Each structure stands twice: as structure tokens, then as C-alpha cells.
Amino acid sequence: MPAKSSPSFKFRSIQQASVVDQIIETFKHALINGELKPGQRLPSEAELVQQFGVGRSAIREAMKILQALGVVRIQQGNGTYIVDEPTPSxxxxxxxxxxxxxxxxxxxxxxxxxxxxxxxxxxxxxxxxxxxxxxxxxxxxxxxxxxxxxxxxxxxxxxxxxxxxxxxxxxxxxxxxxxxxxxxxxxxxxxxxxxxxxxxxxxxxxxxxxxxxxxxxxxxxxxxxxxxxxxxxxxxxxxxxxxxxxxxx
Structure with a gap:
């Protein structure tokens, strides 16, 4: 299945307090609003750092949590994607x-x-x-x-x-x-x-x-x-x- 393109919209920068929680909340709302679609490839880590205005460590931690929640899948060397369909996890x-x-x-x-x-x-x-x-x-x-x-x-x-x-x-x-x-x-x-x-x-x-x-x-x-x-x-x-x-x- 060919990879879907990265979203055309950009994430807004966020304040420092509860950075990781805010990143996750932003992803949740983007999914609810249809700005992110199942199977869609996310921007690169560097792009996410720039769009959110946060450090790499916050982006990495947020991605790990989203992966553990079954929201994203990380393909080594091929980027991070929103899952195609929910799994029981x-x-x-x-x-x-x-x-x-x-x-x-x-x-x-x-x-x-x-x-x-x-x-x-x-x-x-x-x-x-x-x-x-x-x-x-x-x-x-x-x-x-x-x-x-x-x-x-x-x-x-x-x-x-x-x-x-x-x-x-x-x-x-x-x-x-x-x-x-x-x-x-x-x-x-x-x-x-x-x-x-x-x-x-x-x-x-x-x-x-x-x-x-x-x-x-x-x-x-x-x-x-x-x-x-x-x-x-x-x-x-x-x-x-x-x-x-x-x-x-």
C-alpha cells in the first residue's frame, strides 16, 4: 500500500508546561477533526520540532506514548504513520x-x-x-x-x-x-x-x-x-x- 502524504496543515507551537501532554492532545484533536487520517505519514521529527516549537526529546517521548497507545506505528528508516485501523491494544x-x-x-x-x-x-x-x-x-x-x-x-x-x-x-x-x-x-x-x-x-x-x-x-x-x-x-x-x-x- 503506497504511503499517504504528510498532512498539508501545520501543528501550532505550544507552551512549555506539560509539553508532551499537549503534543498528544494536539494529535487527538487533529484525528477528531479529520486533519490526520488513518495510514497517513507524519512529518519528520525535525519538522515536528519546528512546528511544535519544542525539543526533540519531547517529540520522541510523545511518539513513544502514541505508539504504546496504538495510535501510531514507527517504521525504522521509513517514518511514523497513523495506524490504518485500531487494534485491541x-x-x-x-x-x-x-x-x-x-x-x-x-x-x-x-x-x-x-x-x-x-x-x-x-x-x-x-x-x-x-x-x-x-x-x-x-x-x-x-x-x-x-x-x-x-x-x-x-x-x-x-x-x-x-x-x-x-x-x-x-x-x-x-x-x-x-x-x-x-x-x-x-x-x-x-x-x-x-x-x-x-x-x-x-x-x-x-x-x-x-x-x-x-x-x-x-x-x-x-x-x-x-x-x-x-x-x-x-x-x-x-x-x-x-x-x-x-x-x-
Whole structure:
């Protein structure tokens, strides 16, 4: 693919304070405004130094950060380019921010509700026969283990997470998969005490997985939403009970 030409516009010089942050912010706005396009080659380092009115070290640091964020790709000896299309790694900063949310919170439950409804609807639209089989097997594995006497919390959480991961994969969207895995893993990591609390009522907890699976197979958005919301209402109520009993989450 032939390299696209450097932008015709020029970056404005910036003030010294927070130089690197300002450079990155300028690139963000240039992308939003369409002044920079996917696949476009950037001006040389010397040109960027001149346009921004900053030192080489600031430009180099900004380029390294933009590369780590998945915004640019640096080809040794051939220049720096805006990426042609986003990769899953572009979500890493958001994922790390989510990981800092260590406690079960209403915000986390609400985020999961919105996201789970969305990826379930995508899975209903795009799932293959192989995907349906994987989802069914994951649901059966969870139910069979739940039926055993004294199931271990760690294994329960792992099987529950595996069920949701199979649905995420069925969305066939790598960005949804990467972000969804982070949200689900964070949610389940924060639910360990909740699993312990509902250990005597796991049949009720797992029935929501059957409802989600059937709603997915029917491809009915209203049923999907109802199943997901029913599950999260249940878990939110269990969390409320734990808080009332002063159990640390």
C-alpha cells in the first residue's frame, strides 16, 4: 500500500508546561477533526520540532506514548504513520483504569449491565454453530459443577467467567472481546465474597445463565435485556445484603 502524504496543515507551537501532554492532545484533536487520517505519514521529527516549537526529546517521548497507545506505528528508516485501523491494544489505558476499580461498586455493576447487553446482542447476530456449541458447553459445565456438593468458589467463578467469555467471542469483534474480558474479569474478581454468600442458592443464580443462553439463541433483544438485567438485579441485591451485614467486598 503506497504511503499517504504528510498532512498539508501545520501543528501550532505550544507552551512549555506539560509539553508532551499537549503534543498528544494536539494529535487527538487533529484525528477528531479529520486533519490526520488513518495510514497517513507524519512529518519528520525535525519538522515536528519546528512546528511544535519544542525539543526533540519531547517529540520522541510523545511518539513513544502514541505508539504504546496504538495510535501510531514507527517504521525504522521509513517514518511514523497513523495506524490504518485500531487494534485491541488501543483499549489498554481504559483497561488499566478499570483494573484500579478494585471494589464491587454500583458503577461497576451498571457498566457491566450496559456492556453485557450490548455484547450479547452482537453475539445473537453473529454467532456461528461452533459458537453456539461452545456457549452451550460452557453453560452445562457450570450447571454440572454447581450441582456438586460443596463446590469451590474459585472454580465456580472461573466457569461462570468462561461462559461469558464464550459469548464475548461470539460477537466476533476483537475490540468488544478485549474490553469485555477486562470488565468481566474485574467484576468476577470483586464478587468472591458474594459467591460465598450465595453458596446455598446457586441453582437460582445459575438459572440466569440458562435464560441468557435461550434469549441469545432466540435473537430477541428484549429477552436478552431482561435476562441480563434479571441476573444483575439478583447480584446487586446479594451485594446489598452483604454490605448491610458489614461484609468487606
Amino acid at each position: 488501543i483499549l489498554d489505558p481504559l483497561i488499566f483504569a478499570l483494573l484500579l476499580e478494585t471494589a464491587m461498586s454500583d458503577d461497576l455493576v451498571e457498566l457491566r449491565r450496559l456492556f453485557e447487553i450490548g455484547y450479547c446482542e452482537l453475539a445473537a447476530q453473529h454467532a456461528t454453530e461452533g459458537d453456539w456449541e461452545a456457549i452451550k458447553q460452557a453453560a452445562v459445565a457450570l450447571e454440572e459443577y454447581t450441582a456438586q456438593p460443596n463446590p469451590e468458589v474459585e472454580i465456580l467463578a472461573r466457569l461462570d467467567l468462561a461462559f461469558h467469555h464464550t459469548i464475548l467471542k461470539a460477537s466476533h469483534n476483537p475490540l468488544v472481546l478485549r474490553l469485555g474480558q477486562a470488565i468481566e474479569e474485574l467484576f468476577f474478581a470483586s464478587m468472591r465474597n458474594t459467591y460465598l454468600a450465595v453458596n446455598d442458592n446457586l441453582d437460582y443464580a445459575t438459572k440466569f445463565h440458562r435464560e441468557i443462553m435461550h434469549a441469545l439463541h432466540d435473537g430477541n433483544p428484549e429477552k436478552i435485556r431482561a435476562a441480563v438485567e434479571g441476573s444483575l438485579v439478583y447480584w446487586r441485591e446479594e451485594v446489598r445484603k452483604l454490605r448491610e451485614n458489614h461484609v468487606e467486598l
